[in-house]
Amino acid sequence: MDRLVRGILLKIQTEELVDKEDIEIYQFGLECILLKLIHIASYLLIGICMGEVFSLLVSGSILIPLRRKAGGYHAKTRMGCYIFSCFVVCLLCLFNKVTIAPIVGIIGLVVADTLILMFAPVENENRMLEPDEKILFRKQAIGLLVSVNIVVLAILFIHKYLFVAYWMEKGVIFTGVLLALGVKKKRQTES
Numbered sequence: 001m002d003r004l005v006r007g008i009l010l011k012i013q014t015e016e017l018v019d020k021e022d023i024e025i026y027q028f029g030l031e032c033i034l035l036k037l038i039h040i041a042s043y044l045l046i047g048i049c050m051g052e053v054f055s056l057l058v059s060g061s062i063l064i065p066l067r068r069k070a071g072g073y074h075a076k077t078r079m080g081c082y083i084f085s086c087f088v089v090c091l092l093c094l095f096n097k098v099t100i101a102p103i104v105g106i107i108g109l110v111v112a113d114t115l116i117l118m119f120a121p122v123e124n125e126n127r128m129l130e131p132d133e134k135i136l137f138r139k140q141a142i143g144l145l146v147s148v149n150i151v152v153l154a155i156l157f158i159h160k161y162l163f164v165a166y167w168m169e170k171g172v173i174f175t176g177v178l179l180a181l182g183v184k185k186k187r188q189t190e191s
Contacts, residue, residue, distance in 0.1 A: 005030050039082065043089045055096035055167045056089065062148055062171030063092070069141035070175055071122035072182035088174065095170050102156070105169045109152065112176025115183075116145055122182040125189075148172055 008030055012018055018026055047056035075081040100108075121137040123129050129137065148168055155165035 001031070001034060004034065035078065035082075039085060042082070042086055046086060046089050047093060050090070050093040050097075052093040052096050055163075056093055058164055058167040059092055059096060059171035059174070060089075062168050063174050066116070066141060066144050066148070066172065066175045067178060069137045069144060070116050070120035070179050071124065071127070071137070072175070072178035072180075073185055074124045074126050074182070076125065088178070092170065092174055095174070096167055100166075105166055108173045108176075109149070109169045112173045113145060113149065115176040115180050116141060116172075119179055119183050122179055122186060124182060124186065145172070 005027060009023060009027055012026065013020070013023065043056065043060070044053065047053040073084075075084045120141040121129060121134055148171075152165045152168050152172075155161055155168075
């Protein structure tokens, strides 16, 4: 990865497309973009291999933005983050394959909602928040959570596309679990 980034930066410098003072900014941006692309490609590959691409897209469309605002467990290193994220995606695909009783899904949703409402946002050593960011992220997490809950309840009420509601529930449940793991890790480091 470092070699690829250096190669791209060298090409940018030789073409004189950016100022030398800005190279570190471009390096950081390139690293972020490449990491995101690797993560997304890996997640899609996992979804394809497990035959759960559509369910992963639905659950992930809830999990990713909600987790960004609510926070939770994060690995310390890039490689740890990649491995942990792929593991979570595998678990989510497996969980999406399982049919659970509707009442169990609702209970899981309520528990996850409660955890998110109580603790969001959860910081970690890689992402410390300013007081105003905490307020903003909390509001955004709650807004997303309320929106998802309304959509899930509407789908359950009209009894169409129930599988979509179940996958959405599982995205919230996974967010709650990752948030709880983040709270536990934070408390252990503070002790």
